[in-house]
Structure formats: C-alpha cells, structure tokens
Amino acid sequence: MRRREFITFVGGVAAFPLAVRAQQTIAPTLGVLLVENREPFSRLFSEGLRDLGYINGQNIRIEFRSAQGNLGQLPELAADLVRLKVDIIVASETPAVLAAKRATSEIPIVMAPSGDPVGTGLIASLARLGGNVTGLSAATAELAGKSLELIREILPGVRRVAALADPTNAFTKPFLEQIHRAAAAANLEIEAIMVRGGEEFEAAFAQMTRRGIEAVIVQPTLPRAPIIELAKKNRVAAVSGNRAFADAGGLMSYAGSLADRYRNAAPYVDKILKGIRLVDLPVQQPTKFELVINLKTAKALGLTVPSTLLTRADDVIE
16 A cells, blocks of 8 residues: 555545645645636735745745636536646635535645535535535625625615526525525515526526516626626626625625635645644634625616615725
C-alpha cells in the first residue's frame, strides 16, 4: 500500500495534513471553481490570501476555472482540477461545490460560500463535516424569507410572488422551502417557476405576466443578465440573495457580505496548508449582511422605494 493510501485509510481525508504535501513542492496549487465570472471573487480572495502572506505566482499557484454561467460545464472543470492534482479546491456557490465534491473525495474543498451546505448534503452539520468539505455557508436559503419582507415594503399590495429556480440544482429544495414557509406566515401566494436554461427564461416571464405577478425572487445561481433584462422588460420587481444581482441591475439583494465571504475563504486555505485537520475547521455562518437597492432600476419600474427602506440600505445604486 502506498503511503498516501495508508494515511487516507487510517485517518480519512479530514485528518490528512496538507502541510506534508505542501512541503513537497515549492508552491502549493489551489484550484478555484466558479459558476460565473472571476470578478470580484478573484480580487477579494487574492486580497485575503495576500493578507496571510500568499502571493499568486510566488509562494502559491492558483488555477482558475469558470463555467461562465453554464452549470453543465462544472463537472468537467472540476475533473480538470483533480487531474492537475491541486492541493485544495476553493469552490464558490452551491453547484460548483457539489461538482467539486463529486469529482473528488480526497482533495479538501473550501466552500466560498455555499447556500445551504447541510440541506444540500455537502456536510453532515456545521460542526461535524463528515467528509472533505468545509468553509463558508451563505445561509441564502434562510434569507429567502427576508426577500419577501423587502418586496412587501416596496409593493405593499402584492399578493402573489414568483420564485424562479433551477430544478437541477440541489439548493433549490431548501431555497423553495424557506420561501414557502415565509409566504405562509405573510399570507402571500408563491408560484414556483422552474427554468433549466436561458431558452426558458422568456416563457417564464410570459407566465408571470399572464398571472399578474409583480415580483420575483431569483435563485442566486441563475444567470443574472438575461433575467434582469427580462424583469425590466416585463416590469417585474426582481430580488435575489446575491449582491452582484443588484449591482448588475436587479432591483434589490439581501445577503451576507460579498467581500467578507470571498476574503474569508483564504484563512481556511492557510490553515489547511499548515496542517490543521478539516474536522477541526467547522463551517462558518455569515455575520454581516448587506441590503443593496438599485434605485435606478426602481425608477425604471415606476416604483417608489420608502425612505425607511433607503435609510436601512447598506448601499443605494443611483
């Protein structure tokens, strides 16, 4: 039996000290797996590494892979990183983390972040991982109910809200469960609309228009650009749990701090490379949340954002 196989057999991947592997090379290699574009993840994550003394191309090497919004590409991109024998995979957003986990049970995976790692089966619990995945939870499913509250503040008379989701995404189940729970408490009707790809977005918004739906909660991992364009065209208030959504022209976003989530993946990398076991690195929940309102989009939709909501916003895009 080879030495690495023996170590894995005795302690499992969660107990395997990566410091041993890191000492065998001049620069450890990180594989980064993203659902969409590299920015702002690349910049913020690199800042977090730099604060800990790691500089790409000097004492660490980073291999970036992005699906550019095409979730079907993630399994092959994850397999490519495994073939490169990277020391750690850092994956951002639930589909990327799931693709990485399916590609390897040995290489440590850092979520940066994942929407609901327990609900999607990525980990056993926040404290007891039960595998090769740790990192940051975005708590996005839990925050979906908050989106309904925000919608009601802008549209007090709203009675029916759509939830746009991808049926192939493991995050969809906890995402919709939280929305339905919050809607029942608020006496609102939720219409779940499933979309598997860009060609289905037009039909989804046509359905919303026919049914008189004024607002939609968008699953964070769905492609932003076409949805934002269609929401404006059909005059539907679109909200999501990803700050990039509001930055790109969506009406609102409410989520854990994007900068914190991306930067805070770096300490996990540092600790794993220094030999700390994954079982000693529990998953972190977000502690700082941001409400972002795109006032330009609100005006284009003919909506008046209450001053009380504007004063609570962490950022207002004008």
